[in-house]
Amino acid sequence: MALTNQVTAAAATAPPAAGAGTPRRRRLFAREAFWGYLMILPIAVGLAIFYLYPIVRTLYFSFTEWGAFGGYTWTGLENYRALIGDEAARGALLNTLLYSFLVLLGIPLSIALAALLNVKGLRGVAFYRILYFLPVITMPVAVAIVWRWIYNGDFGILNFLLSKIGISGTSWLTNPDTALISIAVVGIWMTIGYNMVILLAGLQSIPPHYYEAAAIDGAGPFRKFFSITVPLLSPSIFFVTVLTLIQALQVFDLVFAMIMPTNPALPRAQSVVYLFYQEAFVANDRGYAAAIVMALLVVILVITLVQFRLQKRWVHSE
Amino acid sequence: MSDLLRTNRGAETAPAVAPVPPRGTRAPTTRNGVDRGPRARLWPVHLVLIFGSLIMVGPFLWEVLTSIKTMAESTQVPPTLLPEVLQWQNYAEVFEQLPFGTMFVNTVLMTIGRTLGQLVFCSLAAYAFARLEFPGRNAIFVAFLAVLMVPPQLFLIPQYQIMAGLGWLNTLQALILPGMFSAFGTFLLRQFFLTLPREMEEAARLDGANPLQIFWHVALPLVRPGLLALTILTVLWSWNDLLWPLVVNTDPLRMPLSAGLASLNGQYDTPFPVLMAGSLMATAPIIVLFLVLQRHFIEGIALTGSKG
Numbered sequence: 001m002a003l004t005n006q007v008t009a010a011a012a013t014a015p016p017a018a019g020a021g022t023p024r025r026r027r028l029f030a031r032e033a034f035w036g037y038l039m040i041l042p043i044a045v046g047l048a049i050f051y052l053y054p055i056v057r058t059l060y061f062s063f064t065e066w067g068a069f070g071g072y073t074w075t076g077l078e079n080y081r082a083l084i085g086d087e088a089a090r091g092a093l094l095n096t097l098l099y100s101f102l103v104l105l106g107i108p109l110s111i112a113l114a115a116l117l118n119v120k121g122l123r124g125v126a127f128y129r130i131l132y133f134l135p136v137i138t139m140p141v142a143v144a145i146v147w148r149w150i151y152n153g154d155f156g157i158l159n160f161l162l163s164k165i166g167i168s169g170t171s172w173l174t175n176p177d178t179a180l181i182s183i184a185v186v187g188i189w190m191t192i193g194y195n196m197v198i199l200l201a202g203l204q205s206i207p208p209h210y211y212e213a214a215a216i217d218g219a220g221p222f223r224k225f226f227s228i229t230v231p232l233l234s235p236s237i238f239f240v241t242v243l244t245l246i247q248a249l250q251v252f253d254l255v256f257a258m259i260m261p262t263n264p265a266l267p268r269a270q271s272v273v274y275l276f277y278q279e280a281f282v283a284n285d286r287g288y289a290a291a292i293v294m295a296l297l298v299v300i301l302v303i304t305l306v307q308f309r310l311q312k313r314w315v316h317s318e
Numbered sequence: 319m320s321d322l323l324r325t326n327r328g329a330e331t332a333p334a335v336a337p338v339p340p341r342g343t344r345a346p347t348t349r350n351g352v353d354r355g356p357r358a359r360l361w362p363v364h365l366v367l368i369f370g371s372l373i374m375v376g377p378f379l380w381e382v383l384t385s386i387k388t389m390a391e392s393t394q395v396p397p398t399l400l401p402e403v404l405q406w407q408n409y410a411e412v413f414e415q416l417p418f419g420t421m422f423v424n425t426v427l428m429t430i431g432r433t434l435g436q437l438v439f440c441s442l443a444a445y446a447f448a449r450l451e452f453p454g455r456n457a458i459f460v461a462f463l464a465v466l467m468v469p470p471q472l473f474l475i476p477q478y479q480i481m482a483g484l485g486w487l488n489t490l491q492a493l494i495l496p497g498m499f500s501a502f503g504t505f506l507l508r509q510f511f512l513t514l515p516r517e518m519e520e521a522a523r524l525d526g527a528n529p530l531q532i533f534w535h536v537a538l539p540l541v542r543p544g545l546l547a548l549t550i551l552t553v554l555w556s557w558n559d560l561l562w563p564l565v566v567n568t569d570p571l572r573m574p575l576s577a578g579l580a581s582l583n584g585q586y587d588t589p590f591p592v593l594m595a596g597s598l599m600a601t602a603p604i605i606v607l608f609l610v611l612q613r614h615f616i617e618g619i620a621l622t623g624s625k626g
Contacts, residue, residue: 029451035529036452043439044458046499051465054476061475113370116363124364130612131371134378137608137615139558141579142597146381148583149590155393157380193374197620250469253560257583273471273561281565286475293472300469 061290072287079291089292091267092275093299099184099271100248106188107240110195115229117196118203129200132193140190144257147186148173151258173258179265183254190254191247195240202236203229231316238315242307249300252277272296385409385594392591405591412596415588416578417571425574425600428493428563429556435498436552437545444507445533449519465501474565481566488569497556503548510544511537547618550611554619557604575600 062079064072083089113132117125135143150158153171162169172182210228219227230237252273259269270278272292280289384392385408387401412418446452447459477496486492514537522532538545563577570578579600582588608615 032450032529033452036446036450036455039446039450039530039533040443040458043443043499043504046439046496047462047465047501049480050477050496050499051468051473051501052461054473055464055468057476057479058472113367116367119360119363122360122363126613128367128371129616130609132374133612133616134605134608135374136619137554137604138378139576139579139597139601139604141558141560141576141583142601143377145579145583145593145597146377149384149594150377150380155395155397157397160395160397189374189377194619197616201620246469250471252471256560257580260584260586273469276471277561277564280475281478290475293469293474296469297472301467 058290058293061287062294064287064290066284066286066288068284075287079288080295082288083291083295088267088270089272089275089295092270092272093295095180095269096249096251096271096273099180099187099251100245102181102184103187103191103244103248104241106192107195107237107244109188110192110199110240111233111237113192113196114199114203115225117200129193129197132196134193135190136193138190140253141257143186143190144254147182148258151182173269174263174265176265176268179259179263179269183251183258183269186254186258187248187251191244195244198240199233199236202233206232234315235317238307238311242304245303245307246300249296249303272299381594381598384591385598387591389589389591392589408589408591408595409599411589411592412599415592416582416596418575418578418596418599420571421573421575421578424490424493424572425557425576427490428497428559428574429553431490431494432497432556433549433552435494436500436503436548439498440500440503440548441507441538441541441545442533443504445511445537446529447504448508448511449537450529462501462504466505471561474561477562478565486566488567488572490572492566493563493572493574496562497552497559500552503552506548507541507544510541514540546614547621550615550618553607554604554615 061072063074063076065075065078066072116122117128150156151172153159153169153174156169156172158172159169170178172178206229210232211224214224214228250273251271255269255271255274256277259266259274263269273296276289276292276296279285279292383399383401386404386406387398387408388403388405391398391402447455473496481487481492481495486495518536518540519532522536527535557574558576559574560576560580563574564580567573567577570581573581579593579596582596583593
């Protein structure tokens with residue numbers, strides 16, 4: 001979720017204090033340690049029970065097969081073998097990757113919007129920011145319900161508007177060719193405001209003297225944008241790309257609320273987490289579901305690590 | 319120890335509040351070069367931004383308009399913009415289709431419980447990680463960070479097993495409990511504590527205060543912006559959370575609004591205007607909160623780089 005934060009976290013971790021010397025200092029140190037342990041105790045217990053133990057447990061479950069009455073037996077790598085041969089799982093992974101890629105296309109849009117909001121002397125920036133941010137804070141289920149209605153093939157407003165310009169629409173969410181793209185459009189709609197705000201903060205931190213120097217050298221607005229703005233904004237672009245991808249790879253709410261179980265587009269629209277939910281809590285095949293979510297962990301880690309590797313090539317650092 | 323006695327280098331220059339990204343409002347000075355253009359030249363920019371705003375706000379307006387139409391009118395082609403007769407009873411209908419009041423209370427209690435839990439537990443631990451020395455501190459902190467690396471769906475099956483084992487499925491505490499503990503919140507608040515100058519805490523220490531007293535009386539009041547950011551994030555995340563409630567509480571009387579709406583949405587015969595009315599009522603409290611605290615919302619969420 002907050003992978004980028006961890007980098008700063010590692011850097012910010014204070015160096016360990018020098019060992020205690022005199023008896024008095026040692027006593028003080030022991031007292032401080034007592035308070036330290038006391039203060040982290042509640043959350044350490046909570047995290048251990050509800051987060052750390054579950055990591056180990058899920059890994060273990062991914063090597064088990066679950067019976068109809070809740071018992072489970074060790075089956076080794078069987079779930080993973082099944083996963084590789086499972087067409088639904090492969091489909092869900094491809095859908096999720098495609099969805100994530102499509103949602104990434106919202107980032108250039110966010111950059112353009114942030115650049116517009118950063119135009120000198122523009123009024124109403126705070127107002128625009130509120131409007132663009134509204135979808136970010138709205139409950140995804142509620143968002144999905146509205147868009148289901150907009151996308152409706154028979155009486156949705158989208159098809160009505162399209163008919164005005166001579167395009168005949170489709171039943172967007174039940175047509176297997178358009179369902180995933182339609183969901184991704186909503187995904188973009190929900191993330192654009194967030195990315196825009198981060199990128200705008202990045203733009204505002206670019207020192208004006210770069211532009212002044214470029215202006216003296218006779219650079220035009222496009223030259224300035226690509227030679228100054230983009231490189232200096234690249235850390236922010238990297239940040240929103242990593243975050244958007246991690247979140248898009250975990251998409252569930254939108255798919256769950258927009259694609260009903262009887263929807264013919266389901267195989268072409270279901271995401272990995274959707275499949276995980278179905279296997280774990282509808283089909284009660286928890287061992288297999290655990291393998292699915294472990295695979296998702298690997299996918300997310302690999303994609304994020306690759307991004308951090310590639311970062312050196314394009315992200316500008318001072 | 320030596321670490322504690324050393325004064326904070328940045329303290330002289332840095333204010334005692336955590337860094338917040340710059341506001342959206344513009345400084346009057348020259349920025350970003352292009353130093354021409356009276357206001358009149360900005361209309362194309364406004365045109366694009368207004369067009370974008372329509373796309374952002376349009377679905378909400380359409381939702382409001384649909385929510386006060388009859389089913390027949392809402393499915394009319396071509397659609398009407400304004401309803402012929404206002405159908406406010408669609409809002410009453412939501413209460414007949416769902417135990418909406420109970421779900422609302424469940425959502426509020428879940429949100430308050432998780433938020434209070436995180437504020438207390440995360441701030442305590444965050445202070446200890448930022449200021450106190452104890453063996454194994456860094457190792458424990460790294461274990462906390464490991465939680466952040468993992469997609470949260472990975473915790474679901476064992477969390478569910480724990481709740482089932484305790485006989486807590488379909489209870490309020492099942493909704494609240496795991497969400498009271500957050501590695502992210504601890505990390506976030508730790509960053510805020512680290513930016514505080516140490517002098518005031520040192521003074522309290524010399525007066526004989528213990529770390530808990532210093533935390534409570536001196537440090538905590540100084541990280542209010544961090545507490546506010548964490549509150550906003552946790553409220554938003556709890557209010558909108560779907561997957562966990564869907565898993566643990568299948569009894570409609572124990573569901574929060576998100577799961578209730580999803581179940582209404584899943585019924586084939588629910589009239590769309592009623593669904594719209596339900597969605598609006600479920601999201602209205604957060605939207606109102608957002609409009610009241612908008613700057614804090616946007617900055618809090620932007621600052622932390624997470625939607626929860």
